[in-house]
Amino acid sequence: MLNYILRRVAIAIPTLFIISLIIFLILNLAPGDPTANLPLTIPPEVKATIRASLGLDQPIHIRFLLWCKQFFINEPYYIFGDMMGWPADPDQARVVSWQTRSPVVDLILQRIPQTLWVVGMSYVLAILIAVPIGVISAYRQYSWFDQAGTFISMVGFSVPTFFTGVVVIVVFSVQLGWFPSIYDTTHKVTDWSSFLFQIRQMIMPVAVLALYNAAQMSRFMRASMLDNLNQDYVRTARAKGIKERTVVLVHVLRNSLIPVVTVIALGVPQVFGGAIITEQVFKVNGLGQLLIIAIQGSDIPTVQTITFIFAFLIVTFNLIADVLYGILDPRIRYD
Amino acid sequence: MKIRSVILGAAAALAIVPAAQAERGSDGHVNIIYWQAPSTLNPYLSGGTKELESASLVIEPLARYNEKGAMVPWLVDTVPTIENGGVSKDLKTITWKLKEGLKWSDGSPVTSADVVFTWKYCTAEGGGCAQSEKYNDVTNVEALDGLTVKVTFGVSKPFPYGPFVGAQAPIIQAKQFADCLGAKAPGCTDANFKPIGTGPFMVTEFRPNDVISLKANPNYRDPAKPAFATVTFKGGGSAMDAGRAVLETGQFDYAWNLQLAPDVLANMQKAGKGKVVSAFGTLVERIMINMTNPDPKLGDERGTAKHPHPFLTDIAVRKALSMAIDRKLLVEIGYGDAGRPTCNVLPAPEIYKSTANDACLNQDIEGAKKLLDEAGWKPGSDGIRAKDGVRLSILYQTSTNAVRQNFQAAIKQWWNEIGVEVELRNINASVFFGSDPGSPDTFQKFFADVEMYANNFDGTDPESYMANWECKQAPRPETQWQGNNMPRYCDKGYDALVAKMAKTGDLMERAKLAKAMNDKLMQEYIILPLVDRGRVSAHSVTLGGVVLNTWDSELWNAADWYRIK
Secondary structure, three states, X not given: OHHHHHHHHHHXXXXXXXXXXXXXXXXXXXXXXXXXXXXOOOOHHHHHHHHHHOOOOOOHHHHHHXXXXXXXXXXXXXXXXXXXXXXXXXXXXXXEOOOOOXXXXXXXXXXXXXXHHHHHHHHXXXXXXXXXXXXXXXXXXXXXXXXXXXXXXXXXXXOOHHHHHHHHHHHHHHHOOOOOOOOOOOOOOOOHHHHHHHHHHHHXXXXXXXXXXXXXXXXXXXXXXXXXXXOXXXXXXXXXXXXXXXXXXXXXXXXXXXHHHHHHHHHHHHHHHOOHHHHXXXXXXXXXXXXXXXXXXXXXXXXXXXXXXXXXXHHHHHHHHHHHHHHHOOOOOOO | OHHHHHHHHHHHHHHHHHHHOOOOOOOOEEEEEEOOOOOOOOHHHHOOHHHHHHHOOOOOOOEEEOOOOOEEEOOEOOOOOOOOOOEOOOOOEEEEEEOOOXXXXXXXXXXXXXXHHHHHHXXXXXXXXXXXXXXXXXXXXXXXXXXXXXXXXXXXXXXXXOOOEOOOOOOOOOOOXXXXXXXHHHHOHHHHHOXXXXXXXXXXXXXXXXXXXXXXXXXXXXXXXXXXXXXXXXXXXXXXXHHHHHHOOOOOOEEOOOOOOHHHHHHHHOOXXXXXXXXXXXXXXXXXXXXXXXXXXXXXXXXXXXXXXXXXXXXXXXXXXXXXXXXXXXXXXXXXXXXXXXXOOOOOOXXXXXXXXXXXXXXXXXXHHHHHHHOOOXXXXXXXXXXXXXXXXXXXXXXXXXXXXXXXXXXXXXXXXXXXXXXXXXXXXXXXXXXXXXXXXXXXXXXXXXXXXXXXXXXXXXXXXXXXXXXXXXXXXXXXXXXXXXXXXXXXXXXXXXXXXXXXXXXXXXXXXXXXXXXXXXXXXXXXXXXXXXXXXXXXXXXXXXXXXXXXXXXXXXXXXXXXX
């Protein structure tokens, strides 16, 4: 197993390097311009000096090597130094966003709380909903519960979140007035009433996202349970006189969870990706919204950094999912 | 006697109490939403409208424009003019005197050194200052004493109110930005995100592209203002969400720039929680005509003056294209009350508005057809007019935007009726308006026959705006395809008018010249103006004191806002 992990890590490094090169090339060869969103009243000569001050007048390979140096050497040095209390070196260039002229890492750290709160919470909620629904749907296959569950899964998976999000806002925010439609990222939870307010402003985006994720996971859970319910060991367990509850929840569920756990692990990077569209709809202003704004404003350093972080997380969680699979299922052995 | 005066005194004090209750911070919290989130609070580093307006709550210029377009003193007591001696007779210097007792929000006094520093900051090498055009031709800014500043220009400036006037040129604190000159400017994140200013509010927290938290400035010059103690300035989402938050749910008090269809806005207003306000400025949606040939077969010489356009150089064709358009219908389908049909590329202020071209307001398809017939453009077998083998086939481009695509469809139909073939194209706004010299799709390269977009100018003086159509401002390979003269219009008479305006000081004379330039462009049909687009914003019915200003920042008078009880 250790050999396997080391091999995977060794392959991951060139993979990530190639991913960052591809991202860089795509972004720089694309026709966008960071000064495009500036008003037309700013004359073109001024826009040219702005572009020069962003470093856009240098050749492409120089810019890539500069970014690599900034991202792989300067940034980690700066972050570690910050944690250890080393003095900051003012001449070391950091990866700076073109829109805000502030370090990209600061922007990302600012956005992580709301992304984790809303998207993370919806993922947890989705798991909590999907597992029981999958189990019951499989156990009572083709019953009305199963049909209803299938229908809701289809709807939840097919209807895009920008539609369900807006419908939920119109119904609960505009017509009923129960929840605020715009998320307040500066809200701090200090006591019970502020906690209740946080719940109130989170309910709609969490519900919309949880519906989408739960739909996927409940189908996986159901399929996995169906595979296992027909196995011989289940018949043996029932013949031995074990309670039906124990058979299903102890024996069958544990074995069925193996593929589902790997699916969950593969879905975790998406939590950090932030649900881009839902964040926009509810103005949660997390990592997904940061990425969209950076793309629209041709803010290449921010887009590069965030997409590279996603790539890193996906590669890592792929590895974790494979290792987890090997640990949970003794039948799987890597060499 | 004593008791009587005591009672009278008490009665008088009781009478004053209600007035004293309108004091700073008494109205609590106000929520503002801009659907484009500000990325920084330093307008010198960004130049985007959202940055200018959010920063205007904190930092202020010496003078600014009010809602009527008139200049009002802001950090000074009077606006310097030739009459009061503030502007020298040779139009080369202007002297500003700051108000007494002005303080920055950190308590330190505002001095002329801060004004001098502001000029140095925006003109420093390598800084990439987005507003450097405001300081054009300034050779020196010096402090004559603690409160007086003299600006010297290298040429005589009939309109010397560029530097330090308007939301684009606010005064920043020399001490805060001292280490941020030139290439160091973007690195001063603390200063860029929390500028110290003279405005009614100061920043407590800034999250770029997300939200700004502000509180009332304790050192603001009017002790009874602002009425609000704290502000949340939220950004993000879309115009629809912003409109909904103010007009339907009441969660926010002010929403900026609601570019929504007129019936959508009317529907939202029915909830009765908010009011839509609109005002007109100088933004005109127009069609630019390409006087050069964009044919790809010409290779590197396409779109340059070396090859005049095969048929758009014929004024009869241009006039017919203009006559076929029904501007009133376009306004109805696109903007409703937020737009007015216009026949001038210079629609405002009032003194510059020409009435010589208003015949264009009426669509005249038959007249257009007749004009083309008389000029020799006869319809061919396919219905498209041609003359000497040249077909009237137009490529019409614009940016991707629902209203613009509707306009394109309508105009294509009208031009088809008069026998012109039209191909439509739309390009993503960040590419179309970007100045990437490598992209063939920018509005400067103009590799099409006509293109449509909107433009305006800052402040109330149209001199540099009308100079856009000087011959030398044509985008071409030698200028890296940068330039403002998209039609590549080249006319000695027009250039002479531009040169004359640069030397004319009298306001009425300048107005005459500006109108003459406008009329020349309109009567030669180089530019076809379509809609005078207004600004539309919305505010809660409980928010008082809002005066929509299209000549400066919309939040210019946030100090005067209050809660209607």
